[in-house]
Amino acid sequence: MDIKVNSVNFTADQKLITFVNDKVNKLQLFFDNIIASEVFLRVDKDQEKENKLAEIKILIPGKELFAKKQCKTFEEATDLAVEALRRQVRKHKGKLVD
Template sequence: MDVKVQAIHFAADQKLINFVNDKVNKLELFYDHIISSEVFLKVDKKASKENKIAEIKISIPGKELFAKKQCDSFEEAADLAVDALRKQVKKHKAKISA
């Protein structure tokens, strides 16, 4: 799967990019027809503590799934967003196999 990670208004280190790639690639264990994914990492200047935002969009045949989470760290936000997408992928897979 093609994973594009974009850090908006800051420079993401390679360790963070690798972490996000690994998490997103694990979605293929649940559904192997994922075409591509885009990850946007942002820092919300308004919020003081939980200001790290991870938005993940995955493309599957005929549909796009999206999750956005805001937490203390990018790792936590990406983890929660991937969990939300895993639920969406399982739900979609159950729909098409029914």
């Protein structure tokens, strides 16, 4: 799977990029036909406490799945977005089996 990580309004360090790549790669355990994914990490309004935004889009044959979460840290937002995508992937996979 091809993963692109984009950081908007800040420069992401290698540790954060590695964390995001590892989390998104785990989606392949649930569905191995994922073609590519694109991750946007964004800082929203600096004075707010929960200002870290993670948006993840994955491409699978015939469909595009998307999740967006906002939290205190990028790691937490990424975890929640990946979990939301995991549910979407399992639901999609269930429809394919039926």
